[in-house]
Amino acid sequence: SHFFEGNIAQVGIWSTALTQAQINSIKEKSYSELITTEKTNLVSLWGLDKLDGANGVLDKVNETLGSDLVTNGDMSNWIDSDSIATWTQRDTNHASGGGVISQVGSGEASGGSGTGSANFHTSSPTTMYLQSPSIMTVGNTYKYEIVVSYYNSGTVRMGSGGADHTTGGTLTGYMVASQTYIRLSGSDTAQFTVDSIILKLANGNPGVLK
Numbered sequence: 001s002h003f004f005e006g007n008i009a010q011v012g013i014w015s016t017a018l019t020q021a022q023i024n025s026i027k028e029k030s031y032s033e034l035i036t037t038e039k040t041n042l043v044s045l046w047g048l049d050k051l052d053g054a055n056g057v058l059d060k061v062n063e064t065l066g067s068d069l070v071t072n073g074d075m076s077n078w079i080d081s082d083s084i085a086t087w088t089q090r091d092t093n094h095a096s097g098g099g100v101i102s103q104v105g106s107g108e109a110s111g112g113s114g115t116g117s118a119n120f121h122t123s124s125p126t127t128m129y130l131q132s133p134s135i136m137t138v139g140n141t142y143k144y145e146i147v148v149s150y151y152n153s154g155t156v157r158m159g160s161g162g163a164d165h166t167t168g169g170t171l172t173g174y175m176v177a178s179q180t181y182i183r184l185s186g187s188d189t190a191q192f193t194v195d196s197i198i199l200k201l202a203n204g205n206p207g208v209l210k
Contacts, residue, residue: 012045031060044205053172054163062204088131098126120186134180146171147195154190159183
């Protein structure tokens, strides 16, 4: 046996054997170029030359997403200025963590959206995170979107199988759930503001590139 040497641009699975003529017709085509008869018995098809978000490879046969699963994902409901509703929190004020997650903090002072946002602030590597209730099924693939309105430093980490991000803006990616909850962490010298988190089930047979 030998390792494959080369690049794979596309992978497709059909539920029936294809003829040589069908293979010759299909092999250079993208999904949009396939004619109706060539899509018959097509189970899944992945284009590997373009990612969706940081790491997602969508199943071209079914690229749809489910509805948003996160409660209070827009960070609008707070118990007080240091405690966000519906989320489990770990920082200096909760569960013996480090750093501070609050409505008023480094991010807001430096240009974040303020009330209705979660400001992550720590000056040294520590443990700080927001954790959702159980909203995922282990083994399923989900797409997440995190809106970071202000970013100064540190890692915006989507746990339970997501990616690490070191920039602001709208951050998207996919993850195969290893837990039933999502955990958004601020690590290293984290100073950033999160305005919202959205999580949706990815239908079809999507993939995640590692």
